[in-house]
Amino acid sequence: MSALPLPVTPLVRASGVTITYPGRTAPAVRDAAIEVAPGAAIGIVGESGSGKTTLARALVGALAPADGQILVSGVPWSRVVRRHPLRRQVQMIFQDPLGSLSPTRTPRQTVAEVFRYWDGLSRAAADRAAADLLREVGLGADALDSRPARLSGGQCQRAGIARALACGPRLLVADEPTSALDVSVQAQILNLLQDLREQRGLALVLVSHDLAVVRHATDRVLIMYDGCVVEEGPTTEVLDHPAHWYSRALVESRPGRGSGRAGTLGAGLDSALLTTADDDTETPGCRYAPRCPARQQDCLAAIPPLARRGESRVACLHPVARSAADEGGERAEL
Amino acid sequence: MTERVPPAAAGSERRPAAALAVDGLAVAAAGRPVLRDVCFRLEPGSCLGLVGETGAGKTMACRAITGRLTRIGVTVTGGSVRYGGIDLLAQSPARWRRLYGRRIGLVPQNSLGSLDPVMKVGRQVRETLRELDPGAPHDARAAELLEMVHLPRPRQVLGAYPHELSGGMRQRLMIALALAGRPDLLVADEPTSALDMTVQHGIVDLLAELRAATGMSTIFVTHDLSVVESIAEQIAVMYAGTVVESGPAPVILTAPRHPYTRALLAARPTRAQRGARLAAIPGQPRPLAPGLAGCQFAERCPLASDQCRAEVPPLAEQGPGHRSACWHAADVPAADRHDAPGAGA
Amino acid sequence: MSVLAGTGAPAGRARRALMFSGVRRAVGRSAAVRAGGGLLILIIGACVLVPVFWPDATNAFVTAPFAPPSLAHPFGSDDLGRDVFVRTLAGGRIDIAVAAAVVAISCTAGTIIGACAGSSKRRWASLTVARLVDAFIAFPYLVTILVLVVIVGPSAQIGPAPRGLTAVLIAFLVLGWTFYARLARAEAMTIRQRDYIVAAEILGYPRRKIIFRHILPGVVPVTIAYAVADAILTMGALSSFAFLGVGVQPPTPEWGAIMYEGRAYLDSAWWITVCPGLLLALTGFALSLLADGLLRGADD
Numbered sequence: 015m016s017a018l019p020l021p022v023t024p025l026v027r028a029s030g031v032t033i034t035y036p037g038r039t040a041p042a043v044r045d046a047a048i049e050v051a052p053g054a055a056i057g058i059v060g061e062s063g064s065g066k067t068t069l070a071r072a073l074v075g076a077l078a079p080a081d082g083q084i085l086v087s088g089v090p091w092s093r094v095v096r097r098h099p100l101r102r103q104v105q106m107i108f109q110d111p112l113g114s115l116s117p118t119r120t121p122r123q124t125v126a127e128v129f130r131y132w133d134g135l136s137r138a139a140a141d142r143a144a145a146d147l148l149r150e151v152g153l154g155a156d157a158l159d160s161r162p163a164r165l166s167g168g169q170c171q172r173a174g175i176a177r178a179l180a181c182g183p184r185l186l187v188a189d190e191p192t193s194a195l196d197v198s199v200q201a202q203i204l205n206l207l208q209d210l211r212e213q214r215g216l217a218l219v220l221v222s223h224d225l226a227v228v229r230h231a232t233d234r235v236l237i238m239y240d241g242c243v244v245e246e247g248p249t250t251e252v253l254d255h256p257a258h259w260y261s262r263a264l265v266e267s268r269p270g271r272g273s274g275r276a277g278t279l280g281a282g283l284d285s286a287l288l289t290t291a292d293d294d295t296e297t298p299g300c301r302y303a304p305r306c307p308a309r310q311q312d313c314l315a316a317i318p319p320l321a322r323r324g325e326s327r328v329a330c331l332h333p334v335a336r337s338a339a340d341e342g343g344e345r346a347e348l
Numbered sequence: 349m350t351e352r353v354p355p356a357a358a359g360s361e362r363r364p365a366a367a368l369a370v371d372g373l374a375v376a377a378a379g380r381p382v383l384r385d386v387c388f389r390l391e392p393g394s395c396l397g398l399v400g401e402t403g404a405g406k407t408m409a410c411r412a413i414t415g416r417l418t419r420i421g422v423t424v425t426g427g428s429v430r431y432g433g434i435d436l437l438a439q440s441p442a443r444w445r446r447l448y449g450r451r452i453g454l455v456p457q458n459s460l461g462s463l464d465p466v467m468k469v470g471r472q473v474r475e476t477l478r479e480l481d482p483g484a485p486h487d488a489r490a491a492e493l494l495e496m497v498h499l500p501r502p503r504q505v506l507g508a509y510p511h512e513l514s515g516g517m518r519q520r521l522m523i524a525l526a527l528a529g530r531p532d533l534l535v536a537d538e539p540t541s542a543l544d545m546t547v548q549h550g551i552v553d554l555l556a557e558l559r560a561a562t563g564m565s566t567i568f569v570t571h572d573l574s575v576v577e578s579i580a581e582q583i584a585v586m587y588a589g590t591v592v593e594s595g596p597a598p599v600i601l602t603a604p605r606h607p608y609t610r611a612l613l614a615a616r617p618t619r620a621q622r623g624a625r626l627a628a629i630p631g632q633p634r635p636l637a638p639g640l641a642g643c644q645f646a647e648r649c650p651l652a653s654d655q656c657r658a659e660v661p662p663l664a665e666q667g668p669g670h671r672s673a674c675w676h677a678a679d680v681p682a683a684d685r686h687d688a689p690g691a692g693a
Numbered sequence: 694m695s696v697l698a699g700t701g702a703p704a705g706r707a708r709r710a711l712m713f714s715g716v717r718r719a720v721g722r723s724a725a726v727r728a729g730g731g732l733l734i735l736i737i738g739a740c741v742l743v744p745v746f747w748p749d750a751t752n753a754f755v756t757a758p759f760a761p762p763s764l765a766h767p768f769g770s771d772d773l774g775r776d777v778f779v780r781t782l783a784g785g786r787i788d789i790a791v792a793a794a795v796v797a798i799s800c801t802a803g804t805i806i807g808a809c810a811g812s813s814k815r816r817w818a819s820l821t822v823a824r825l826v827d828a829f830i831a832f833p834y835l836v837t838i839l840v841l842v843v844i845v846g847p848s849a850q851i852g853p854a855p856r857g858l859t860a861v862l863i864a865f866l867v868l869g870w871t872f873y874a875r876l877a878r879a880e881a882m883t884i885r886q887r888d889y890i891v892a893a894e895i896l897g898y899p900r901r902k903i904i905f906r907h908i909l910p911g912v913v914p915v916t917i918a919y920a921v922a923d924a925i926l927t928m929g930a931l932s933s934f935a936f937l938g939v940g941v942q943p944p945t946p947e948w949g950a951i952m953y954e955g956r957a958y959l960d961s962a963w964w965i966t967v968c969p970g971l972l973l974a975l976t977g978f979a980l981s982l983l984a985d986g987l988l989r990g991a992d993d
Contacts (some may be wrong), residue, residue, distance in 0.1 A: 113889070268578070
């Protein structure tokens with residue numbers, strides 16, 4: 015690996031990314047920016063429909079943005095074709111452990127295929143390398159040659175992680191890697207990701223709706239609402255002292271706060287997701303304005319840009335006052 | 349919460365809830381035991397959190413309570429399930445048709461799979477209502493039910509197909525359907541597992557609110573202890589087809605007497621140990637292994653001794669209403685409050 | 694089935710066969726597949742071997758006309774005194790060989806065309822194949838085949854194929870692939886959305902590798918199961934051509950041709966028509982057992 019130039023080139027740098035799915039007028043991701051430095055751990059938080067998975071897929075080059083650009087070590091994804099070495103730099107882990115593995119292939123075959131393609135290993139050498147790597151991620155020897163359907167969720171997830179690691183990435187994008195797993199297995203996978211970061215110096219982008227997981231595993235966090243990044247900053251800062259009203263609603267949401275009524279604070283996008291035609295039309299202004307308690311007339315003019323506020327950046331014209339946020343933080347402490 | 353009493357609560361001829369007692373329930377599927385000696389109780393009008401991971405047998409236990417065992421080729425090999433004066437295991441299919449939906453309601457696990465994908469929601473709601481009460485005015489009742497579960501824009505919801513609703517809205521709809529016959533016991537089988545955190549919270553609060561308004565008993569099944577923290581008065585923890593610990597929720601959450609419960613509580617990331625290694629349970633959850641002598645959890649348990657591997661521990665009294673099936677119950681360290689689930693948010 | 698069943702096997706060995714793994718699993722598990730397969734092998738074996746060793750030649754006049762079934766001539770004799778038993782079995786060679794060839798070629802071509810179309814990221818490529826298939830399928834299958842057979846004509850001949858067969862083969866092949874292409878395209882389109890295909894794209898695998906190594910293994914069990922059912926249809930269609938005066942020309946024995954020749958004597962010499970008909974039905978039954986079992990195998 016060549017010496018890194020100074021200042022450090024980000025592994026992935028996205029700016030002004032807008033993605034619209036065919037047949038929809040409302041973009042799934044709007045003007046999003048994110049920068050992942052080597053070794054960083056960044057969380058992307060949001061609810062279903064917030065665009066966090068779409069942004070994650072764009073970061074790994076699986077989706078081309080309609081607008082804006084995504085650079086991987088300074089090179090746009092569109093130029094990373096065929097066996098371009100930068101292709102190896104970013105890999106992904108998926109939410110559904112079983113669905114992310116080819117049903118007809120064993121973990122050993124899946125991982126060996128990567129070694130053969132990228133490192134040109136012989137069949138026997140690739141099989142050995144695959145077995146070693148699968149052992150490293152904690153997959154038992156009896157699971158190496160079983161079909162995915164016979165494996166548990168945790169075992170499938172380990173195989174998926176090994177496949178991602180096999181080409182030697184420097185950044186893992188994990189899309190809800192633990193939300194489909196049993197609680198006791200969640201902790202194993204989070205520990206594994208932590209170990210891999212330390213041992214291999216990996217950077218991590220962790221997409222999740224689970225704030226406890228994001229707080230545990232990341233240093234910085236992006237909060238997304240309806241395709242927009244509404245707040246971005248150091249994880250503890252943002253989660254303890256949210257400045258955007260949506261971030262605050264998200265952080266303070268927990269059972270027993272009277273959020274039984276859909277559409278109130280904390281119930282978030284849920285009730286707005288009726289996918290009928292009239293919901294697909296665009297209204298100008300802050301996306302959160304319709305449910306924001308601090309909405310004012312100027313919020314409806316245009317989507318507010320991210321503005322610096324302390325160590326983080328907030329896309330809100332009337333952010334949560336610091337004292338109120340502190341109070342929220344205290345309450346979150348339990 | 350009192351100012352939000354749903355309108356349906358008034359004037360409904362709901363029976364008072366009875367006590368549910370599951371004693372030594374054993375169930376076999378295709379000749380293979382899947383539940384063994386399952387015991388828990390549910391006081392009238394209270395909420396039981398039934399917690400367990402993959403293979404624990406939570407769904408099978410729900411089926412036993414809602415009369416859906418025989419449908420899937422499963423046989424009861426022992427024990428009893430009594431609801432008030434009724435032996436639920438001895439009811440004929442005809443009797444079940446009168447119990448199911450009317451006295452015992454079920455919110456199924458998979459909301460999308462439980463709805464007909466090519467039929468509009470409104471028709472499915474009306475069909476359910478017609479089956480329960482052919483004479484009643486269905487349109488008014490349907491709107492009333494949707495309002496009860498706080499589904500906004502009822503007309504739009506009723507005119508939509510199931511896939512057009514979000515996961516949270518579908519789950520609210522399933523709750524509304526389960527409540528259509530005004531049951532006095534509601535069994536919710538993993539109603540929140542597929543949902544976002546914030547939506548989960550909304551569903552939990554909705555169930556708490558409905559319970560307060562109607563006085564029905566609730567069984568809330570989940571794989572995540574932190575979900576039932578705010579709603580359940582009692583918690584029963586299942587592992588590999590048996591109940592390993594049951595008792596009052598505050599006791600289970602702070603002073604568990606089974607290593608599995610303790611480990612589940614410790615496995616969630618918390619604010620205190622941010623970035624540190626989590627206390628993961630080695631190995632993976634699995635179904636009941638009938639051939640195994642001794643405790644099912646022994647293979648993953650930090651306290652396991654030779655006795656644990658040789659003899660099945662009985663569900664023994666640890667305190668008032670608190671029972672644990674562990675030979676080393678006294679040695680289980682208390683969960684300090686920082687480990688409490690939910691503290692990480 | 695033990696969880697550990699596959700542990701000891703070297704990973705490389707079964708790699709080629711993985712594409713048919715769904716099929717292999719079904720064969721191992723299902724009694725229907727075993728019964729259907731066994732019956733089919735028995736029928737094919739008889740058709741291939743019996744005419745070689747049978748004392749009577751297929752086109753020789755060996756006994757009196759209209760002799761009823763007996764030990765020497767189990768299916769009796771026809772209007773010219775030919776042995777119906779050996780003619781039926783020899784005819785089976787043609788019917789089964791034509792069905793097998795037509796199905797194998799259609800299935801392979803259709804599966805690959807459909808899988809490529811369904812996997813393509815270019816919308817127009819996928820849609821072009823879909824519209825083309827729709828256009829073919831819009832015409833009634835048998836009628837179109839008949840028209841094609843008539844257009845090509847009974848005299849066209851390639852290699853040693855019996856007279857009339859070439860036209861039939863061409864007709865079947867022109868239409869046959871479309872059903873497979875439609876099935877394969879639909880299946881490929883659902884598989885394309887799966888996370889493991891996204892993972893393969895992120896790993897930078899070339900498109901061809903993704904289609905042939907990742908998407909196709911999911912498509913093949915579906916089209917193979919349909920192929921078995923399609924073989925029944927093909928044999929039925931082939932046999933019915935004789936009644937319409939097209940298809941394999943006499944005196945070459947073929948099930949449809951034998952039955953057609955015997956139709957005039959159905960009241961006096963029923964065996965000429967019924968015996969080949971029974972064998973055709975039996976073959977169809979064996980195939981449907983097989984298709985049924987395979988479809989169930991492909992599902993899990």
